[in-house]
Structure formats: C-alpha cells, structure tokens
Amino acid sequence: MAKRLNMIVIIFCYLAAGSNHFLHSGAYIGIIPYYIPFPVFVNYLSGILEILFGLLLIFKATRRFAALAISLMLIAFLPVHIQMIINAPFKLGTFTVSPWVAWARLALQPTLIWWVWWSAKD
Template structure:
C-alpha cells in the first residue's frame, strides 16, 4: 500500500506543478472560464497558478504536506464557482478543448475526488 501511496503522491505533485504552470503558459483558456462577477481575472488566474505550484512544492516535504493538502482542498473549493459557471455556459471552447455539458459535469464532480485525494496525503 505504501508504494501505491508514494506513486499517488508523485502524480499529485506533478499534476499540480503542470496545472499551475499551465496558468502561465496558456492563460487565455483560464481567463475564458473565470466568472464575470469575479474581479481582476488576470490576477486571479496568476494567483491560482502560483497557488497550485506552491502547494505542489509543499507536498514534497512531509513537514509541509499537511498544510499543502488542506491548501489544495481550500483552493479546489474556491474553484467551484468556475466549474459551476462552465456547466452553466457549456458548450464552450476553452483553449483547444471543447467543453460539452458532459465534460463540464465531469469536471465539477471531479472536484470532491481531488479534494479527497489531497486529504489522503495530509500525513
């Protein structure tokens, strides 16, 4: 079980590093899905990317893993309005991806799974 958890942690770290970097590499896709009622979408996108990178790096060390795990959970909760807006406005194009209502539902329902995954690595 330990090997599975270690592999899972590596995947989680790499996933958040990639996702965070992607906010800087392809910002337009993210800006397209930030709800209009949220202020400063460019800044929010950059902060989201930075948060994902910082939390990924904090997951590496056991001493900071708990903070990172709870930070990821809170971050994913903060992202829920984006996923709800995607569902409300689907179908829509995000970068090269065509987000259908089915994809929007999957992304929304995936959030609790990602939260549980981060929680599993809190220790």
C-alpha cells in the first residue's frame, strides 16, 4: 500500500512539474545555465519528458524504464542545481533562492532518485 501511494504521489508530482515548465516557463528558462544552448527548447523538452515519464510510471510494463529515465533526467539536471548554488541568492519569481535553499535542492537529488526507484520496484 505504501509503494502504491508513493507511486501515485510521484506520478502526480511529475505531471505537475512537467506542466509547470509550460505554465511558468520564464522561471525555468532563467535557471538554465548560460552554457547550455537553446534554453527555451531545453525547458519545453524537459517539461514534455517529465510528463511522458510520469505517464509511463502508471503502467507496470513501462514503470522500470520510466524510473530509469527519471533518474537519468535528475542527474542531467545537476548542472542547473550547481548553477543555482553559484548564483544564490537570487529571485525566482517572488521567491528568493538563498544559498541554503540551493544547497538543499542539490542534496535532494539523490533522495528523489532513490524514491522513484524504491517506488517502482515490484
């Protein structure tokens, strides 16, 4: 029951996070490091992939693939979180990202990877 509930939460989070790339694209584009080309495209691609992988988590047949894809995506996002640490403090919409928040966000990545894998296992 706990894994099922966790999976529902993860699916909801990825669908919401992916949608957020379209609803609040400026905030996401603003945190993409300067050395990553085509930030608008990268933002929308990230949103599409988060939605796609969230949907693939629904089905048992594609769940392990989706968990792997999400894990790789979280690793690919590490440069964004490192750049956030470098740039902190800064405003992200109405929220101020302090150095502490930026470090906490980076530290959360391994936990998110573990969480999606634990929840996806049979």
